[in-house]
Amino acid sequence: MKAEDEKYCVECGQAIHVKAEVCPFCGVRQPIFYANQPFQQQNRSLQDDRWLPALLFCVFLGSFGAHRFYLGQIGTAVIQLVTLGGCGIWWLIDLIMIVVGKYKDADGQYIKSPINNN
Ligand SMILES: [Zn+2]
Structure with a gap:
């Protein structure tokens, strides 16, 4: 017990x-x-234990590319930082992808979401 x-x-x-x-x-x-x-x-x-940190980085610092820096995607992170999250649109897409578990890290691995666990 x-x-x-x-x-x-x-x-x-x-x-x-x-x-x-x-x-x-x-x-x-x-x-x-x-x-x-x-x-x-x-x-x-x-679950992927990177999901929650990635989500929080994206929510609070997503327009600075923080989630991409966190996940090792430095190249696109810098572009995102310079464009302030693609004027918010790119940031929004990333946020949705992370929430539903369709976001991929630098190695092409999905950041598995506890919300949509496929
Ligand atoms: Zn054990």
Whole structure:
């Protein structure tokens, strides 16, 4: 049974302290999402831990290309910075893409969204 102050490790499924960042049983770092959901559910919906920072960067500093700098897309980040987020339009498109999980990082990997988990 899982106590109130415990969660399940995403890797080995052991009950660990809810605030534990690293599992003491297997040493795997825990994601920030789904901290209190059962093990099987966690595995099915495991998220990209870059999604929330990328979203926040985009919301608050998106017109300066902050999310692109964060995701390693320096080239387009500089262009976005100079054009102030493509006059807001480019910024808006990026924001929507991040929210729905269709945004790709510098390596072409999707930044998976917990909202639309395809
Ligand atoms: Zn573990």
